[in-house]
Amino acid sequence: MTTVRTIKAKQRPGDRVFSASTTIAGCIILAALAAVAVFLLAESVPAVVSGPDELRDGADTFWAYVAPLAFGTLWAALIALVIAFPISIGIALFISHYAPRRIAQGLGYIVDLLAAVPSVVFGLWGIKVLAPLVTPFYQELTTNLGWIPLFSPPASGTGRTVLTVGIVLAVMIIPIITAISREIFLQTPVLHEEAALALGATRWEMISMAVIPFARPGIISAAMLGLGRALGETMVVAMVLSPAVVISFVLTGSSNPATIAGNIALNFPDAYGVQVNALIASGLVLFVITLVINSVARIVVNRRKAFSGAN
Amino acid sequence: MTTSATTGIANSLTTGRLPKWAPWGLLAGSWAVAAVIVALTQAAGEPADFNIVAAIFFGTILFDIAIVVLSALIEGSRQARDRLVTSLVVTAFVVALLPLVSLLFTVVVNGLARFDLEFFSSSMRNVVGEGGGGLHAIMGTLLITGMAAIISIPVGLLTAIYLVEYGRGRLAAAITFFVDVMTGIPSIVAGLFAFALFALLFDDPGIRFGFGGSVALSLLMIPVVVRSSEEMLKIVPNELREASYALGVPKWLTIVKVVIPTAIAGIATGVTLSISRVIGETAPLLIVAGFTTSMNYDLFAGRMMTLPVFVYNQYANPGTDVQVYLDRAWTGALTLILIVMALNLIARLVAKIFSPKLGR
């Protein structure tokens, strides 16, 4: 706004204080992040330059060590997002546009509750309830659909597979994506919606023409927040997954690729020397992965900037 | 929101509509059919094995297909698509409810075993085996998370305001970018960082204190606050701001009195989400806030127990009588959920009190 204004408004002290404090807040974030980055980089160097004998899992170089972990992180998060995204959008639409207004609030509250459940509890639930529950299904899948590479036998005997982890992660990120998309759906200009309906659109046509285009950047942001959570989730993966050092797309087997965060949690307590550096360096890799994914999402969002109210 | 069908040549408003009871009847029918099919396929096995989850699941899918086909035949393709989406949306909701109900059920059933006065009135000091409680962990969680919120909410909210209202150019781009990066800090790395930072600052290699935990949690919390608040501030219509400026209101007052109240419901949701995100963190707190069985009210000195660490430890390192430890773990988990529920309620209350009494 300020860029097009030719008449300069008088700068009041309140304005100056307020804008300065917001700038400072932004800079605090930058400083904190710079500190974290310096810490990570400094701690990572010994691992990256380390020799073949010092790393775990028989890896010759740090990159060979981190590759399966990076793959596992992306794979598990992708599964979670594929499951969670459509469901979350569905729930958000249900609450904002389908359910009766009075019920909708209560429903929103119930979904928010899911976000409140701590990850340790998700882990406990995953181990004690979900894994035993899905084991027979996995057995069926491998016997009947074993020709699909995703389900190639043998099936896991305990159900602690990457698919189970993906489901638990999905349940964890559903409330995040839902809560934000719901708020955004609710902000759709009512005029747009009513105009669509007045033109004879069905409810779905109204949503697809008026609501979704308005909310798209917000939905992508929400999905990215959820993905960030799935990528960095530590405890659930550590507790539920049966990991191995492999790069494998099999969803129902015993040997699943470990994730970076889960691997840190599993091996940090008993690590010493270069192993600690290797774990922190793998944290740095996770950092970079998130950064790349987020940048891509930003680019996508920025293409559709026109709908943002503050522009 | 009644939409009249205008397909076909017939011009009556009621032609080509499925009767109102049709979806419900169809749903019940589908479930019944699926139940019969599941029962038949399982007839070889034990009758006790009847799988109600499978019956509902396949029944719902059957319903989705049936309603679309029926609607396409009677109401035309546009209505059919609408029906499809409606049933998908409802299905999504039901599917999401299943794990929630299962999870809450598990936690409540297991957690009630020790949900007694003793749990809320004692710590684990000098307790072996039965008895004991989580008061020290509850206090620790409230203090550490509260401090994290005190750090994160102002910083996060102000940053979001900066990004939406003031920020132009390089600095804003950098902050946006790095907030994104921050969402990718693995929680354990945040703990390691906070530990390294304070060990260096206080020159104490064994430093463990609650405030360190708050700092670690803030690192995880700030990006969530910024991103969600930013989204909410962005969708405040520009017309509101312009109207305020036109009345001669200074920019900062416009933000405080117009923009933030308009977005407060969303911001409150975002803040609650961010608290929910960190209150259950285990790994960073174990590193920097430590582990103790005694009460500690001082954020700045001494180890502090938190509920997630408590739950995790009771699960992972039980003594000989495992069940006693597991019961405490579940009760701790139940307590944690109740705390966040209460926070959620407070956030909604705040939103209700401060948001403008207009609109939806």
Add this chain to the structure above:
Amino acid sequence: MNIKRSGGIAAIALVGAIALASCAANEGGGTEAPSDLSGTLVGAGSSAVGAAQETWIAEFQTANPEVTITYDPAGSGAGRETFLAGGSDFAGTDRAFKDEELAAGGFASCAADSGIVQLPLYISPIAVIFNVEGVDTLNLDADTIAGIFAGTITNWTDEAITSQNEGVELPDLAITPVHRSDDSGTTENFTDYLAQAAPEVWTYEADGVWPISSGEAAQGTSGVVDAVTNGTGTIGYADASRAGGLGTVAVLIGEDYVPYSAEAAAAVVDASPFVEGRPEFDLSLELDRTPDSEAYPIVLVAYLVGCETYLDAAQAELVKAYFTYMASPEGQAAASEGAGSAPISDALFERVTAAIEVIG
């Protein structure tokens, strides 16, 4: 009006907080002081010792109400690093400090020329547990156990298993071996046993990280026990106190099959020599996993590590008192009851007592 309402809420919250903040019911009290020890001791290390430490700390604090001891079950590696950096007064670790680590020195809590005291005070048998319906015990030799965990023996009806268990009805079921997914002393001791007792089948070195990609993995003792319990045809290894209702393996030693027991575990420790070239207060063991007598070779020995000479004499006195208690018959009996460990033998007790004397 709004302010009034939110004020009311704040008041309720405040009252609630004060009620919650009132001291834990089980703390304080203790009008008489039966001992003149006071101060705070901090330990960190192996989570395997966690439950035992809980018991010891509870008993010791009851006897000495002015003393507060905390033990972070953060893991052996973290425990050693923290102790090395001077962040804790004593460490609990699943393996003793190695020669090169001792040579490097730099123990920050200890006086400049001080050595460190390493005492094997926690001995715990590791049970090989399995879940096969209707079978409570199995007799297996080391080669068969190694074959199962290496993935070369894949069915419960394999000749190698049935030939050792005549009269036991084993189902035609695939074997799912479960190992620890985290870096742990339990895995290191178990793989050490496999490497020593079945060198032809198990060609890997002892390591805290499971060396091969076969079978299932689960986190921590609790995870392995859960996986074995919930799976079918599963077999795993876990701290014996957690075996619960699962089937356990009796291991072939010489001519006999020896089931796990506290005495048999203590026997293998007694039969093992101490590491050579260490001072007499360093009781690091070179565990011999192939005894010829009635001994159970799969044991985990955790060491409690302290300084020979502390920088702070008051801390030295506390550590000495606490170590004396842990080594005492009462201490060992308490751990045996609370954590299911095996009490140390009288011979080892004398060596340990002599070693504790040097702490100062």
